[in-house]
Amino acid sequence: MLDAVINGLSGLGAGFVSLHWSNPIMIVIGCILLYLGIKKDFEPLLLVPIGFGCILVNIPLAGLMEEEGFLRTIYDAGVITELFPLLIFIGIGAMTDFTPLLQNPMTFLLGAAGQFGIFLTLALALILGFSKLDAVSIGIIGACDGPTAIYVASKYAPHLLGAVSVAAYSYMSLVPVFQPPIMKLLTTEKERVIVMSSKGLKPVSKTTKMLFPLVMTVLGGLIAPMGLPLIGTIMLGNLMKESGAVSRLTKASENEIANIVTLFLGISIGATMDGRAFLNPQTLIILALGFLAICLDTVCGVLFGKLMCVMSGGKVNPLIGAAGISAFPMSARVVQKEGLKYNKKNHLLMHAMGANAGGQVGSVMAAAVMLSVLKGMGII
Amino acid sequence: MDNFTFGITMIIVGMGGTILTLWIMSLIMSLLTKVFPYKKEEEPN
Numbered sequence: 001m002l003d004a005v006i007n008g009l010s011g012l013g014a015g016f017v018s019l020h021w022s023n024p025i026m027i028v029i030g031c032i033l034l035y036l037g038i039k040k041d042f043e044p045l046l047l048v049p050i051g052f053g054c055i056l057v058n059i060p061l062a063g064l065m066e067e068e069g070f071l072r073t074i075y076d077a078g079v080i081t082e083l084f085p086l087l088i089f090i091g092i093g094a095m096t097d098f099t100p101l102l103q104n105p106m107t108f109l110l111g112a113a114g115q116f117g118i119f120l121t122l123a124l125a126l127i128l129g130f131s132k133l134d135a136v137s138i139g140i141i142g143a144c145d146g147p148t149a150i151y152v153a154s155k156y157a158p159h160l161l162g163a164v165s166v167a168a169y170s171y172m173s174l175v176p177v178f179q180p181p182i183m184k185l186l187t188t189e190k191e192r193v194i195v196m197s198s199k200g201l202k203p204v205s206k207t208t209k210m211l212f213p214l215v216m217t218v219l220g221g222l223i224a225p226m227g228l229p230l231i232g233t234i235m236l237g238n239l240m241k242e243s244g245a246v247s248r249l250t251k252a253s254e255n256e257i258a259n260i261v262t263l264f265l266g267i268s269i270g271a272t273m274d275g276r277a278f279l280n281p282q283t284l285i286i287l288a289l290g291f292l293a294i295c296l297d298t299v300c301g302v303l304f305g306k307l308m309c310v311m312s313g314g315k316v317n318p319l320i321g322a323a324g325i326s327a328f329p330m331s332a333r334v335v336q337k338e339g340l341k342y343n344k345k346n347h348l349l350m351h352a353m354g355a356n357a358g359g360q361v362g363s364v365m366a367a368a369v370m371l372s373v374l375k376g377m378g379i380i
Numbered sequence: 381m382d383n384f385t386f387g388i389t390m391i392i393v394g395m396g397g398t399i400l401t402l403w404i405m406s407l408i409m410s411l412l413t414k415v416f417p418y419k420k421e422e423e424p425n
Contacts, residue, residue, distance in 0.1 A: 101409075102409055102413060105405075105406035105407075105409040105410045105413070106406055107406075108402040108403065108405050108406035108409070109399065109402060109403060109406060111402060112398045112399040112401075112402040112403070113399070115395075115398055116395055118394070119390055119391045119394045119395050120391065122387065122390055122391075122394075123387040123388075123390065123391055126383045126384075126386065126387045127383075127387075132383065132386055135387075136390075202413075202417075202418060203418040204413060204418055205413070205416045205417060205418040205419065207412075207416040208409070208412045208413050208416045211412055211416070212409060212412075215405070215408055215409070215412070216405065219401075219404065219405065219408070220401065220405075223397070223401050224397070224401070358402070361402065361405070362398065362402060365398055365401050365402060366394070366398045369393075369394055369397040369398050369401065370390065370394050372397075373389070373390065373393050373394055373397065377381065377386070377389065379381075379386075
């Protein structure tokens with residue numbers, strides 16, 4: 001009887017006994033993510049479930065990520081299968097208005113330049129000794145696009161998924177902090193005050209808006225078939241929105257489905273942050289490379305904006321190049337704010353929104369191109 | 381394939397492929413906006 005009581009009592013507090021040194025550190029990191037999400041409003045929809053998932057998985061003996069554990073079940077069902085990022089993409093497509101991009105199609109090019117950081121960081125990761133597929137998954141942080149980063153990392157480097165996702169979402173929310181100094185550094189006073197009027201932007205017909213997702217899907221899919229799941233889902237969402245024929249599905253995609261999937265995605269990503277696997281020098285290098293990737297995107301975007309400024313005879317304000325990343329519409333707002341700082345009458349928002357929507361398309365296209373090139377080289 | 385060749389290939393083909401694809405898209409969309417111009421009747425009442 002006494003033995004049974006003692007044995008029973010030994011089960012209580014067993015978690016303390018089994019605690020690995022890394023677990024308390026990760027619990028603190030989980031709390032920091034919660035703090036950033038709740039108090040600082042940094043991507044709260046993702047950082048709150050990620051932070052909580054991180055705390056859950058670092059409490060020993062609960063077995064949440066073991067076979068048949070509830071987090072493992074969610075992870076296997078939606079992350080391993082790549083279902084969650086793709087479902088979120090339908091919602092993103094349903095929420096995104098590509099009109100500013102279609103009003104000024106040349107901003108597609110800024111959306112392409114804003115992805116160059118992906119490839120430059122990939123090369124840097126290779127130099128630092130990462131394997132090819134690890135380098136691809138690290139470079140994709142530069143897409144500045146959470147679902148794309150998760151899609152690629154879960155498929156080709158699942159062991160890096162936690163670090164890659166946290167980096168992608170955390171840095172995305174830091175866009176207003178790190179973009180302005182880069183923009184200032186790379187442009188002259190004369191360039192920053194170039195006025196871009198929105199009067200020349202003509203409205204776009206509904207037919208064109210509906211044809212855009214179809215053209216993008218067919219053309220993008222034919223050029224880079226490996227990325228069709230990414231391109232197809234975002235464009236399906238956008239076609240539903242623009243057609244107006246399936247408003248119930250559009251609303252479900254941008255609300256219920258996106259919300260439920262975001263919760264499951266966040267908590268299962270947090271669950272990959274077990275301290276024993278997460279706390280190592282490699283994670284720190286990935287976080288640093290991810291930050292560099294997003295900075296390089298801004299650098300390349302602004303430099304391309306300068307090139308467009310020269311080619312257009314000084315009609316393009318290079319600041320809008322910084323919006324060629326996928327952080328939509330945050331980056332466009334940063335450009336508008338910076339433009340006003342140097343010229344109180346210069347409203348760059350509509351042009352920046354075009355570049356920013358181009359960045360959305362560009363990030364998906366860059367990932368699609370990258371995966372298709374890898375397939376072509378026989379690496380995947 | 382060694383890492384150097386892989387890295388250079390990814391930079392050239394990846395960056396080039398992305399910008400080429402989006403440039404083609406910009407041309408097609410410019411064409412479509414001309415073929416299907418906005419009409420006043422589309423304005424919501």
